[in-house]
Amino acid sequence: MxxxxxxxxxxxxxxxxxxxxxxxxxxxxxxxxxxxxxxxxxxxxxxxxxxxxxxxxxxxxxxxxxxxxxxxxxxxxxxxxxxxxxxxxKAPGRTLQSLGTATREIAPAVCAMMDVIAASDISPVTGYGPFSAQGKAGFSSWRDFILSIEGPPQWLALLEAFDYGAPHGLVHGDFGSNNVLVADGRISAVLDWSEAMTGDPAYDLANLFFWRPWLDCMEAQCSYIEVNEPYRSADAARLLRYQLRIGLQIRAEAQADADTRLVEWATHRCATIAAALSGPQEQRLRPPRLTEGHDPSIVSRNPGERSRSDARHRIIAPLLRRDRAALARQGRSGPAPRGCPHRIRIGAAGLRR
Structure with missing residues (x-):
């Protein structure tokens, strides 16, 4: 509590x-x-x-x-x-979220900070996934961590159908937004390491791409990467799967908190990512943006997109009905999320989770 x-x-x-x-x-x-x-x-x-x-x-x-x-x-x-x-x-500076679209001006420094984190020597930490304050992580492989999530079988199958290798770097686990402070044109602090883990540092990059439809600062950072440092997002199949894994985690946490609005948003987002994984190459490279109020049943003028939208709606509709029914049985509907969603912590000048 x-x-x-x-x-x-x-x-x-x-x-x-x-x-x-x-x-x-x-x-x-x-x-x-x-x-x-x-x-x-x-x-x-x-x-x-x-x-x-x-x-x-x-x-x-x-x-x-x-x-x-x-x-x-x-x-x-x-x-x-x-x-x-x-x-x-107390660290000086403003959060990335407070900068909004102006984040693009600091985007190169944000990318460099991700490289610094990824290059950290984590040899003292054993295992994969989130680690304890004693430096012990709970999974024997990175793949085991990725697959340690519940969700619709068709989405879990997408996670299973990939060779993740054995990356073993430092991962912040919730990088960006209010967890990065900026002062005088540089990164002054990276906050809230409660979700830190060992595994593939690209997971932090995937976190930026997952939240881009919700936060202007994330969209600005991702747009910078796509235009100026596209090699970072070249492995679309991997990054999309990491985004799907993040989305399933957000969805599960929102269900536990009875936050129906975030449950629906995360479900829509996962469906869009899953459709991108199943779509043509150009779709996988840049999945369509999903805005906060997006209705997946809205049909597109593009016949191909209409069929994908219909398919997403057929998947999403029963999931949302099940989620609403489960929350109704608990007698809870949950508050509407404020400016920042479930895992993006609100933080100013040192505020942590």
Whole structure:
């Protein structure tokens, strides 16, 4: 359960732990944590509060073991009430999401940052997939992680029909948007390493492409890559499968949160990606954009696209009916998502999940 600490409670915590402090204010919240900023001993810090410390320990691991990733330094992890507080250095800058389409100006630096993360030496970490704060991942192969997701059989079959090889690099797991800060024309910090894993670094690139219809900053970054660094997206069959895997994960998490709007959006997005995997080569290279309010039953003027749209609708309709029925049985309909969807954390100047 998410913590609900007030500013006075955080103030008392800081006074007990560090003595006098200045400029305490609350930052916009993430999915699983609260965040506050303050000045302690002349240092600007971010205080995050959550019910568990697992994500905080992982942030500390990444910041200490891979400093080139620009993960903010974790100063302390301390108990607070029934939860935990993580005190970290406050990074300067604005998020990519706040830049919107202006992200294209910083796009080369974002690509370079992905290369830095991918080049990190992860030899101390064992296994594949998400790893713990002790450096242990839970899967024996990258393929095992990719296939460890539930979904419609026809979509899972697309994931199974590919040789993923044995890539073993550092993956942020939720790269882009509010997890990247920019200051003075450079990347100043990469936030929220709670989803970090070992595997194929191209998974972070796929995350950008998956969310491009939802966020202007993601669309700007992807458009830059397609025009200026197209080699990054050349392996369309791999990237589309990673996008499908991401979409199935988002869909499952949205179902657990009873977020019906995001369930439907993720289902539409997965259907579009699956259709691209089954379509002609030019379709696989750049799948059609799917806007937030897209209705997959709308027919296109193009007869070929109409048949694909009809096919997607035949797949989507029963899935949506099943999802709505399951949520109705729980007596929940879920809130409409705000500006940023389920896994894209809202964060400003150090706010984390």
């Amino acid at each position: 998410k913590t609900r600490f007030s500013i006075p409670e955080i103030g008392r915590f800081l006074r007990d732990a560090y003595g006098p402090f200045l400029h305490l204010s609350q930052l916009e919240e993430g999915d699983d944590s609260q965040a506050f900023s303050a000045s302690v001993d002349g240092r600007d810090v971010v205080v995050r509060a959550a019910s568990t410390r697992d994500g905080f320990d992982k942030d500390r691991l990444v910041a200490s073991r891979w400093p080139t990733t620009l993960a903010p330094i974790v100063l302390d992890i301390l108990p607070i009430g029934d939860g935990w507080a993580c005190i970290s250095e």
